[in-house]
Amino acid sequence: IIGMVTEKIESKERLFMKIEDLEATATVLVPSNLSKEIIEKAHSILLDQVVCINAIKGNNDLIVAKDFILPDIPQKSSRKAEVPVYAALMSDIHVGSNKFMEKEFNRFLGWLKGERGNDKVRNIASHIKYLVIAGDIVDGIGIYPGQLEELTITDIYEQYREAAKLLEQVPDYIEIIVIPGNHDATRKALPQPALPKDYAEPLTETRKIYSLGNPSTISLHGVELLLFHGRSLDDVAAVAPNVSFDTPDKSMKLLLQGRHLAPIYGERTPIAPEKRDFMVIDRTPDIFHAGHVHIMKCNRYRGTLIVNSGAWQEQTDFQQRMGLTPTPGIVPIVNLQTSNLSVIDFTQPW
Template sequence: EALKASQNTKLKIIGMITEKRERKGKIILTVEDLTAVATVIITEKSSKEILDKARMLLPDQVVCLSIVKARGGILIADDIILPEIAKKTHKRAQIPVYAVLTSDLHVGSIKFQREAFNRFVLWLNGKYGNEKMRKIAGHVKYVLIAGDIVDGIGVYPNQIKELSVKDIYKQYKLASKFLEQIPDYVEVIIIPGNHDAPRKALPQPPISEEFLEDLQESRRIFSLGNPCNISLHNVDILMYHGRSLDDVMSSVPGMSHSKPDKAMTLLLQSRHLAPLSGGKTPLSPEHKDFLVIEKVPDIFHAGHVHTLGYTNYRGVLTVNSGCWQEQTEYMQRLGVVPTPGIIPVVNLQTFEMNFISFVYKDHGRLTLQP
């Protein structure tokens, strides 16, 4: 209908972006739906807000474009409307119960921070840290691990040189020895990442009992798929490892590993965990798209990029939980500077966040965030 409309007609179209080009200050989009393909132009005379929005768009992203039919059948966009999430008010726990958000242990790597993780486990048991830290530990009921429990085998070039354990079964056995020391009253919930044993294509199934046998014999653990939605004390949490963040960061100007919360915000705006296909993120063809963000969470928790970051976007506490692995040669080549050994702890009643460092030089540094 837009293509058949008369000149100066204003209307809105919804479609998928198949191509984006920037030329002489203008941005040219190729947009398609089930019936047709159209070219839409954001001119150099558009407002900075519209141009910035256009530069953030990803191939394969579904958007709504407010357009004007110009002379010669050209479609000019005067606004870009993303699927977006509605503003929401946090659902809260009735009691002061805390959740630790963490990810990317990479057990089996020579860069795994064994001593820092040991201090973390001691803290959960009330045996490490000052009085305030121990008080927080006493309220921790959940430890949520967003993937990459182990370093895996053959995930990136020359990885074998940086492995202390070169058998994935033994890597999980070693991980079990650390995780089984977490107090029994603390619920541990894990999902896989791209270094873990399940298939790499999203959505990933849970890590199977075959690898978690030792851990399940010693304590209860919840092994879920990636991504997954969980509810803890009435608080809705979306857990996702975060593989597609690489694609977002490499495709959108201004995105970087040092600010993972910006890329996570774009996923929320897109209402999809992997809006770009054909990149580094393998996707499984399923009968239903399980990566659509249908239900807006109270907390969006991811990992993968190894850098700590957080924001509150439209009422959604958005957290990338860092890692427990020092910089590898591969990270160095990619320019990734990790922030290992620091955990975000969220009070599910107040949504107050604390960041606790277990890196030796920090001696259990505690940082409070509102």
């Protein structure tokens, strides 16, 4: 049977699920005598996720599960560029915050221009063709209570002008692609359109910048990237077992398995009522790039490279209260010809 999970109930050592389709509802029992792998898979299934269940009919209209089949992405070999070009992946710059790591970001810019680092890292910089930014370019205004006290720039237009001053220092031969995040000046509900012209104009006045929506799929030298800011990672980390804010790569893996970028409805992630569900992962990406949680993590799943690109903001008071220790100032660099990943730490003086 195929249905959407509407409720999960744990009773002693058993797990019950309620599922529905357009015509009916059913209760599914996950018995404790199933293999550990299947039981763990059942517990990792998220609310509002569509699953296929291999089951038998029990008593009183109860369905007894034998296994769960997720939409999942297929195992594949990732596409490769024909030439040795690299992409630098980043997110959560948070220009305007008093925690923005300006010194470290300028160190990154100096490295891009070939002015910093040893021969090895300068060689990497010389091959970078793309800079991909997965949202939260600025810190925004009024995003959370008390934010004004943590801002050095309290005007949203001025925040984008300051961000433009930084990005215009990126060498002209490097193409910049940006999508918005929940701190940026666009609607908060997913999917988010590209930055409005009024705010994006300072970014595009001095150089070419490709401003896209969140999420977006792009192709760089034939390598397909799925870009997503990652707001829904909060919801996944809050409910999925063996997943936390410190392991965004595991949360992103669950999104790939469910082939949906925001599977849980009604929690922290606002979702717009569009006629088409733009959060479905139709195509299998070669690289899945997100941010939002300020933790740099990389992994591979079924041939897809998973990258959460960390941040350029030191630990905030809110993160400290939540017990979250970010890993800012660390940039993952992908060789699009080999799919190999290099990680460069700009928090250390060179």
